[in-house]
Amino acid sequence: MLTARLFRPLSQLPGKSLRFYDRGNGTRPEPLGPGAPLLPGSRRAFSDEVRPVGSKAVLVTGCDSGFGFSLAKHLHSKGFLVFAGCLMKDKGGDGVKELDGLKSDRLRTIQLNVCNGDEVERVAEVVRSSLEDPEKGVWGLVNNAGISTFGEVEFTSMETYKEVAEVNLWGTVRMTKAFLPLIRRARGRIVNISSMLGRMANPARSPYCITKFGVEAFSDCLRYEMYPLGVKVSVVEPGNFIAATSLYSPERVQAIADKMWDELPEVVRTDYGRKYFDEKIARMQAYCNSGSTDTSPVIEAVTHALTSRSPYTRYHPMNYYWWLRMQIMTHLPGALSDRIYIH
Ligand SMILES: NC(=O)c1ccc[n+]([C@@H]2O[C@H](COP(=O)([O-])OP(=O)(O)OC[C@H]3O[C@@H](n4cnc5c(N)ncnc54)[C@H](OP(=O)(O)O)[C@@H]3O)[C@@H](O)[C@H]2O)c1
Numbered sequence: 001m002l003t004a005r006l007f008r009p010l011s012q013l014p015g016k017s018l019r020f021y022d023r024g025n026g027t028r029p030e031p032l033g034p035g036a037p038l039l040p041g042s043r044r045a046f047s048d049e050v051r052p053v054g055s056k057a058v059l060v061t062g063c064d065s066g067f068g069f070s071l072a073k074h075l076h077s078k079g080f081l082v083f084a085g086c087l088m089k090d091k092g093g094d095g096v097k098e099l100d101g102l103k104s105d106r107l108r109t110i111q112l113n114v115c116n117g118d119e120v121e122r123v124a125e126v127v128r129s130s131l132e133d134p135e136k137g138v139w140g141l142v143n144n145a146g147i148s149t150f151g152e153v154e155f156t157s158m159e160t161y162k163e164v165a166e167v168n169l170w171g172t173v174r175m176t177k178a179f180l181p182l183i184r185r186a187r188g189r190i191v192n193i194s195s196m197l198g199r200m201a202n203p204a205r206s207p208y209c210i211t212k213f214g215v216e217a218f219s220d221c222l223r224y225e226m227y228p229l230g231v232k233v234s235v236v237e238p239g240n241f242i243a244a245t246s247l248y249s250p251e252r253v254q255a256i257a258d259k260m261w262d263e264l265p266e267v268v269r270t271d272y273g274r275k276y277f278d279e280k281i282a283r284m285q286a287y288c289n290s291g292s293t294d295t296s297p298v299i300e301a302v303t304h305a306l307t308s309r310s311p312y313t314r315y316h317p318m319n320y321y322w323w324l325r326m327q328i329m330t331h332l333p334g335a336l337s338d339r340i341y342i343h
Contacts, residue, residue: 059141190219
């Protein structure tokens with residue numbers, strides 16, 4: 001009975017009865033509809049914001065689309081001086097055009113591939129030299145750039161593991177190391193975008209999960225080291241927002257699947273068989289259309305991490321189904337959580 005309840009996806013939960021009440025600020029409870037994403041901890045106090053925001057500079061990576069694109073616009077609207085790192089700046093990507101179209105001195109797009117060490121160093125120098133007083137440093141770095149893929153361990157090539165880690169994990173480390181001298185000067189903030197899959201693993205997601213688990217470990221080590229220096233480090237762990245961003249599309253899933261099948265070792269192809277493989281791909285295709293289409297919980301979490309005097313260590317913008325699953329998978333013995341969610 002309990003197991004059945006925990007298995008039920010959010011769409012089947014009695015959404016109308018879910019309510020959230022913040023005793024702290026007396027907000028009136030709002031009903032949550034069946035598709036409503038929110039959210040444990042969705043209302044936060046912004047009354048203790050650091051000020052003035054206007055003089056503070058932040059750099060966000062991966063602003064061509066998705067969370068990064070929305071974040072760049074939102075942080076700009078909050079008054080920050082925003083450096084929006086874009087992978088497609090030099091190629092005239094759509095996201096870049098739209099951000100540049102705002103024609104604001106406080107929103108500057110900048111070519112940035114987080115895998116390219118020279119480019120990362122150049123960006124740090126460009127940002128430093130464009131500050132009014134470089135000795136005051138940069139207030140915030142948001143490591144958002146990321147890619148994803150899927151596939152069982154036996155379906156995933158070593159090249160794929162390395163490719164995903166190069167962006168998600170080493171890109172985060174590379175950016176952080178390049179910006180720490182500036183962030184330390186400001187006694188500022190580092191916000192790393194991880195994932196719920198950085199806390200709990202999932203079958204067929206190992207190339208992504210290991211990078212996000214790595215981001216979590218890196219963030220914890222950094223937080224301990226930076227505490228005495230006044231730099232605050234937060235991790236944001238979004239749930240499923242696939243429908244709202246460009247992380248996956250049915251076309252991308254199909255392209256990955258075709259390449260994967262072509263490159264599979266013969267023994268794996270024969271042992272698993274085409275039927276099993278196709279079923280897994282179909283499941284992934286369905287996943288592309290799932291999740292929340294509203295990215296505001298993620299945007300709000302990052303904004304809180306950058307502006308609150310007391311930012312949280314971890315933010316969990318996700319719906320109740322995933323939040324409960326994450327609590328169970330991270331707090332109960334593996335034998336129990338495996339039985340509920342995996343077996
Ligand atoms: N969407 C979700 O459900 C979800 C859930 C949990 C965590 N996340 C995390 O959220 C972050 C943002 O993803 P998103 O969902 O907003 O997907 P997205 O729309 O694909 O955004 C990711 C951005 O990163 C950029 N990027 C890719 N490789 C890069 C590189 N080497 N250097 C610099 N930028 C690069 C992409 O550029 P192009 O568009 O040009 O490729 C894109 O603009 C990622 O870290 C992701 O893992 C997402």
